[in-house]
Amino acid sequence: MPFFNPYRRSYISDPYPSLHRLRDEASVFRSPEFQAWIVTTHDDCADVLRDHQRFSSSPLDSEGEVATQLQKQSDQVSTGEARALVRMDPPEHTRVRQSLNRAFTPRAVAGLRPFIERTVGELLDRAERGQPFELMAGLTEPLPVAVVMEMMRVPAEDRGRLTEWATAIQRGRVDTERDPEMLAAAQAGQEELTEYFTDALNDPGSLHPEGLLAALPQAEALTPAERIKTALDVAMGGNNSTAFMLGNGVLALIAHKDQAEELRSHPELLPGAVDEMLRFDSPNQIIMRFATADTTLGGKDVATGDAIFLLVGAANRDPAQFPSPDRFDVRRENPHRHLSFGRGPHYCMGMPLLREQANAAIKGVLERFDELRFGGGGLVRGGTLSFRGPKRLSIAGPA
Numbered sequence: 001m002p003f004f005n006p007y008r009r010s011y012i013s014d015p016y017p018s019l020h021r022l023r024d025e026a027s028v029f030r031s032p033e034f035q036a037w038i039v040t041t042h043d044d045c046a047d048v049l050r051d052h053q054r055f056s057s058s059p060l061d062s063e064g065e066v067a068t069q070l071q072k073q074s075d076q077v078s079t080g081e082a083r084a085l086v087r088m089d090p091p092e093h094t095r096v097r098q099s100l101n102r103a104f105t106p107r108a109v110a111g112l113r114p115f116i117e118r119t120v121g122e123l124l125d126r127a128e129r130g131q132p133f134e135l136m137a138g139l140t141e142p143l144p145v146a147v148v149m150e151m152m153r154v155p156a157e158d159r160g161r162l163t164e165w166a167t168a169i170q171r172g173r174v175d176t177e178r179d180p181e182m183l184a185a186a187q188a189g190q191e192e193l194t195e196y197f198t199d200a201l202n203d204p205g206s207l208h209p210e211g212l213l214a215a216l217p218q219a220e221a222l223t224p225a226e227r228i229k230t231a232l233d234v235a236m237g238g239n240n241s242t243a244f245m246l247g248n249g250v251l252a253l254i255a256h257k258d259q260a261e262e263l264r265s266h267p268e269l270l271p272g273a274v275d276e277m278l279r280f281d282s283p284n285q286i287i288m289r290f291a292t293a294d295t296t297l298g299g300k301d302v303a304t305g306d307a308i309f310l311l312v313g314a315a316n317r318d319p320a321q322f323p324s325p326d327r328f329d330v331r332r333e334n335p336h337r338h339l340s341f342g343r344g345p346h347y348c349m350g351m352p353l354l355r356e357q358a359n360a361a362i363k364g365v366l367e368r369f370d371e372l373r374f375g376g377g378g379l380v381r382g383g384t385l386s387f388r389g390p391k392r393l394s395i396a397g398p399a
């Protein structure tokens with residue numbers, strides 16, 4: 001029986017040998033510890049993600065430890081009955097998702113490019129010659145928060161406090177040590193942000209007409225609680241993933257100097273390299289689903305309500321999909337087939353926004369740091385069961 005233990009130290013530092021072993025032993029198996037089915041091949045994971053009728057995103061009607069935990073997490077936000085978009089199923093999901101489409105069109109996102117490039121420049125300007133630079137606190141955490149506030153056109157005078165709340169939430173979410181102070185700050189940030197969005201959405205005249213928030217009061221398909229929850233989803237939804245994606249990407253470049261050089265000499269490879277970074281070391285390692293009926297998956301009998309963990313990290317290194325999967329190769333032909341953004345109806349809405357940020361940030365880092373290597377503070381891993389990335393990553397300062 002394959003044994004899945006993502007809390008082992010060796011797994012946290014490098015899960016990929018274990019993930020290969022699990023996939024070799026069984027593409028689908030039941031973990032008694034997690035009371036969940038573990039799915040490790042690219043094909044099986046993609047099939048489950050596409051099939052929302054057999055596999056629900058909502059844990060509410062299922063049993064088991066994991067489902068209860070998940071339900072508790074989504075209840076942390078005091079917005080009445082509203083559920084997070086990622087935990088809904090069609091047709092409810094389609095109705096809420098449509099209200100956000102306008103904000104994430106490629107055109108709307110491309111309009112943010114000058115802001116993103118300027119913000120990356122300003123953050124990297126703080127790196128001092130010859131001094132180690134803390135990449136997470138200095139670049140990867142503040143960038144997505146600044147970008148999402150710009151997307152929402154939050155008034156300039158409110159951005160300072162919103163940044164504080166969003167950063168507290170962001171850090172609390174992925175703090176493995178469960179530091180009580182950090183968790184209390186995250187909870188307080190969550191409450192403040194909820195109150196802020198509640199007030200803003202109750203006074204539509206105060207909202208910038210081009211901001212994402214302005215569309216929400218008019219979204220008649222949404223209940224008032226759903227509008228607030230949606231504002232929170234968008235404000236916080238992608239921040240941890242973006243920060244970890246950039247951290248993991250820079251780690252891959254530090255570990256593969258030849259690939260960093262290749263990218264420096266051929267900047268046109270950058271968009272594909274961003275996908276390769278997402279494939280090679282995904283910030284999102286587990287996507288969950290719940291069986292809606294008795295069914296089979298990978299030849300195993302799955303019962304109604306059973307929890308299913310799709311191991312994205314295993315799917316992204318499946319040799320049936322990616323030849324030599326453990327090689328980090330900025331010229332790989334099909335890196336975009338990774339499952340880091342999911343698949344099917346819940347496919348990540350922030351994907352174009354992430355691409356803009358990653359292109360600007362990785363380009364900025366390669367331009368400013370002529371030799372990428374660890375600085376004095378080295379690497380401290382953060383993350384949770386489903387998120388993987390650095391908590392702190394110190395790189396040697398520019399020459």
Ligand code: HEM
Nearest residue numbers: 085086237238241242245340341342345346348349350354
């Ligand atoms: C590296 C960065 C990111 C990664 C790896 C990522 C990953 C994902 C994944 C895996 C899902 C689907 C979850 C599921 O199927 O259950 C998702 C959904 C979503 N993401 Fe992202 N995300 C990233 C960045 C962002 C950003 C920057 C935003 C927006 C500001 C964002 C907004 C969303 C939203 C709104 C959904 C819900 C879509 C739905 O349920 O229909 N994401 N993301």
